[in-house]
Amino acid sequence: MVLAGPTAVGKGTVADYVREHHPEVWLSVSATTRRPRPGEVEGQHYHFVDDVEFDRLLAQEDLLEWAVVHGRARYGTPRRPVELALEQGRPALLEIDLQGARQVREAMPEALFVFLEPPSWEVLVDRLVGRGTESPEERxxxxxxxxxxxxxxxxxxxxxxxxxxARAAEELVHLMVDPSHQKEA
Known part of the structure; x- marks a missing residue:
């Protein structure tokens, strides 16, 4: 399953809930060239890499998808861990941006693609401003x-x-484990 949505919609928070409450779900950990935010843990939230390492991953085709996000940092999904989770028959969740979701659709069209929406534009703006991790220009x-x-x-x-x-995360997990509710006609 691919989970995507706009910045500050809560993709990471929903994924953290799934990680904590549903250990049966394997969560992909993206690589990124951006600096860690306060509280982010290497290997749990992201693999924080420099540009040289990211270039190596690209050159060796070790990324299922990658993108430059917000015109700044690069993000990508390491390919082999996803393949291993699927080979083991585990429900797998990729939390990525829109550009990455489009690339995964090309590589794995059988995946289920879920868009996480904010309740309103105002809520999205409040969440972005409220987390206080970006400068006004970055916001x-x-x-x-x-x-x-x-x-x-x-x-x-x-x-x-x-x-x-909690409700959004439980709905997401329900979609992953109950194939009859996956794709809308």
């Missing part, structure tokens, strides 16, 4: 990206409104 870049991303919800098989983290 404006992220909000401009979010406007574009919100317009792409129709590219996804399903959408979930993140009005309550």
């Amino acid at each position: 404006e870049v992220r909000l401009a990206t979010a406007r574009t991303e919100l317009a792409c919800v129709d590219e996804f098989d399903r959408s979930i409104v993140n009005d309550d983290v």
